[in-house]
Amino acid sequence: MGVVVSLDEQPRNNGIDGLIGLARPGMERVNQLILDKAGSDVKMIPEVANHLINSGGKRLRPMLTIASAEMFGYEGDGHIKLAASVEFMHTATLLHDDVVDESDRRRSKPTARMIWGNQASVLVGDFLLGQAFRMMVDVGEMDALDVLSTASAIIAEGEVMQLSAAKKLSTTEDDYLAVIKAKTAALFLAACEVGPIVAGMGADERAALRSYGLNLGLAFQLVDDVLDYGGNANDLGKNVGDDFREGKITLPVLLAYRRGSDEERIFWRESLEDGDNGDERLERARGLMSRHGALADTIGRARHFGAIARDALAPMPAGPQKTALLEVVDFCISRLN
Amino acid sequence: MGVVVSLDEQPRNNGIDGLIGLARPGMERVNQLILDKAGSDVKMIPEVANHLINSGGKRLRPMLTIASAEMFGYEGDGHIKLAASVEFMHTATLLHDDVVDESDRRRSKPTARMIWGNQASVLVGDFLLGQAFRMMVDVGEMDALDVLSTASAIIAEGEVMQLSAAKKLSTTEDDYLAVIKAKTAALFLAACEVGPIVAGMGADERAALRSYGLNLGLAFQLVDDVLDYGGNANDLGKNVGDDFREGKITLPVLLAYRRGSDEERIFWRESLEDGDNGDERLERARGLMSRHGALADTIGRARHFGAIARDALAPMPAGPQKTALLEVVDFCISRLN
Numbered sequence: 001m002g003v004v005v006s007l008d009e010q011p012r013n014n015g016i017d018g019l020i021g022l023a024r025p026g027m028e029r030v031n032q033l034i035l036d037k038a039g040s041d042v043k044m045i046p047e048v049a050n051h052l053i054n055s056g057g058k059r060l061r062p063m064l065t066i067a068s069a070e071m072f073g074y075e076g077d078g079h080i081k082l083a084a085s086v087e088f089m090h091t092a093t094l095l096h097d098d099v100v101d102e103s104d105r106r107r108s109k110p111t112a113r114m115i116w117g118n119q120a121s122v123l124v125g126d127f128l129l130g131q132a133f134r135m136m137v138d139v140g141e142m143d144a145l146d147v148l149s150t151a152s153a154i155i156a157e158g159e160v161m162q163l164s165a166a167k168k169l170s171t172t173e174d175d176y177l178a179v180i181k182a183k184t185a186a187l188f189l190a191a192c193e194v195g196p197i198v199a200g201m202g203a204d205e206r207a208a209l210r211s212y213g214l215n216l217g218l219a220f221q222l223v224d225d226v227l228d229y230g231g232n233a234n235d236l237g238k239n240v241g242d243d244f245r246e247g248k249i250t251l252p253v254l255l256a257y258r259r260g261s262d263e264e265r266i267f268w269r270e271s272l273e274d275g276d277n278g279d280e281r282l283e284r285a286r287g288l289m290s291r292h293g294a295l296a297d298t299i300g301r302a303r304h305f306g307a308i309a310r311d312a313l314a315p316m317p318a319g320p321q322k323t324a325l326l327e328v329v330d331f332c333i334s335r336l337n
Numbered sequence: 338m339g340v341v342v343s344l345d346e347q348p349r350n351n352g353i354d355g356l357i358g359l360a361r362p363g364m365e366r367v368n369q370l371i372l373d374k375a376g377s378d379v380k381m382i383p384e385v386a387n388h389l390i391n392s393g394g395k396r397l398r399p400m401l402t403i404a405s406a407e408m409f410g411y412e413g414d415g416h417i418k419l420a421a422s423v424e425f426m427h428t429a430t431l432l433h434d435d436v437v438d439e440s441d442r443r444r445s446k447p448t449a450r451m452i453w454g455n456q457a458s459v460l461v462g463d464f465l466l467g468q469a470f471r472m473m474v475d476v477g478e479m480d481a482l483d484v485l486s487t488a489s490a491i492i493a494e495g496e497v498m499q500l501s502a503a504k505k506l507s508t509t510e511d512d513y514l515a516v517i518k519a520k521t522a523a524l525f526l527a528a529c530e531v532g533p534i535v536a537g538m539g540a541d542e543r544a545a546l547r548s549y550g551l552n553l554g555l556a557f558q559l560v561d562d563v564l565d566y567g568g569n570a571n572d573l574g575k576n577v578g579d580d581f582r583e584g585k586i587t588l589p590v591l592l593a594y595r596r597g598s599d600e601e602r603i604f605w606r607e608s609l610e611d612g613d614n615g616d617e618r619l620e621r622a623r624g625l626m627s628r629h630g631a632l633a634d635t636i637g638r639a640r641h642f643g644a645i646a647r648d649a650l651a652p653m654p655a656g657p658q659k660t661a662l663l664e665v666v667d668f669c670i671s672r673l674n
Contacts, residue, residue: 100455123497124497126466137482149470153468156463157464
């Protein structure tokens with residue numbers, strides 16, 4: 001069962017290819033820096049770090065930093081270091097998340113904690129976070145340090161918030177949005193805002209990229225939530241039903257729960273709160289979401305945030321970076337097809 | 338069985354009381370800042386953070402920052418924020434350490450992970466680290482950020498090094514010193530070096546406080562290692578034998594192992610590598626350490642680093658701060674009595 005919805009009315013674009021092409025020269029330097037800074041004489045560190053770094057992620061976040069700086073004509077190397085910092089912060093979060101969620105697999109590969117243990121995952125995450133801050137310090141832009149260190153605290157706060165809300169089907173949509181704003185969108189926001197900062201731009205450009213990043217991040221997470229119930233495991237590198245089996249409360253679940261009958265609510269509680277989550281129950285969950293329009297409406301919410309992200313960029317200078325960033329919004333949502 | 342050794346030839350002093358008295362006004366502000374910055378609407382965060390923050394630690398590290406800045410006449414509030422950052426970095430490390438070591442108790446109280454779980458301990462540690470960086474950014478001294486972010490990466494690297502070396506009795510003394518230099522002494526070093534930085538002093542003062550902190554940290558850790566085999570549980574707030582039961586390789590163990598007979602080496606391997614570590618075996622371990630002078634010689638090493646720490650401070654301006662910092666060296670070693 002795939003989710004097929006008509007997206008917005010705009011003509012389709014090349015998705016993320018524009019961004020990838022534009023960011024390529026910068027990303028080659030970012031990737032080299034990532035390899036350097038994940039290095040250590042303690043050989044377990046590069047082993048664990050590279051397992052995740054080389055796991056086939058798109059590196060969307062550092063590409064956003066590259067494009068957000070270059071759209072203002074920046075030509076130094078500060079954005080390279082900041083982009084690598086952003087990717088390290090993301091990698092550290094994934095390492096810690098997999099420990100917290102007791103995840104066995106990520107992108108169809110065993111998680112680092114399954115190979116090297118929880119201990120190494122916690123500590124190598126800490127190491128990458130430390131290296132991220134060293135690279136930021138090396139850039140020497142206090143405002144960028146402010147934005148990224150604030151993101152770091154907010155991301156952790158969001159994860160704790162999610163832990164507290166975990167398995168509570170009474171979570172409201174607003175509460176859920178607060179969680180994903182912190183745990184996902186805060187890093188998108190920071191990755192985009194440090195671009196104009198390092199390029200020496202003023203408050204308007206910072207605010208525009210900040211709003212773009214925040215709303216793109218919200219759309220990205222909501223689409224991710226949908227893909228977990230409606231996508232194709234091969235396309236995603238994640239297994240359909242992972243969130244269900246881990247008892248994660250996401251927006252499609254919250255909508256289906258709220259809109260369901262008393263009997264359906266008992267089904268959701270047994271599945272997500274009590275852990276009765278076999279394959280036939282996953283199928284029933286998908287059926288209930290379909291009946292109540294929970295996936296389609298989550299996509300609708302994602303499209304709402306995507307529209308805000310596009311409008312945020314509107315007053316920014318036209319050029320290939322702006323075009324590419326606008327296309328990324330559509331890419332995030334069109335992942336659904 | 339207590340360890341009773343004659344310490345150095347200098348007359349005894351008031352230990353840590355001088356530092357506590359001098360740092361009191363600053364520490365009142367540090368403690369207030371700690372409470373503020375450990376706060377969050379996500380109520381699990383202050384619960385977990387305060388459990389550890391209020392656990393009766395002496396807050397030696399932030400006191401070192403206060404004294405290291407005030408010895409140069411610094412009167413601003415940058416050292417308050419840096420001291421709180423140092424304590425947050427320390428607290429985050431403890432939260433993660435307890436997860437990595439699977440520790441049940443710290444300072445005779447259940448560890449945070451026993452009350453709130455490993456997940457909360459990992460994430461609240463991440464939050465405190467993020468807040469620490471925000472406070473450093475708030476101070477706006479790039480050199481202090483450099484020193485503390487470097488310490489952050491080095492501490493994590495040291496923990497991974499220890500994980501890799503864990504339960505290997507073939508570890509050399511040099512390798513062990515490299516581990517404790519990273520995992521313990523690096524934060525003492527940073528806590529002391531940011532004092533002259535925030536006070537606007539030059540390279541000589543930074544180098545002096547850096548060397549003082551590094552060597553004090555090494556002495557401190559070695560004495561801690563001794564206390565785990567020879568101290569009194571009530572005095573320490575830690576249980577004698579914790580390191581033994583956790584299979585931790587520390588210098589007293591390494592010395593007793595190297596100096597022991599083949600049969601004794603089998604005993605050590607069974608105890609620390611294979612986990613056969615009951616109370617009667619702890620008694621035998623203590624007996625072997627005594628026979629081979631392992632505790633006394635570890636104390637000798639600690640005294641060696643303590644002497645370097647004292648000499649590092651020698652050219653610094655005389656005054657109550659210098660006197661108090663010199664007394665701290667003796668205090669660290671005299672904890673043994």
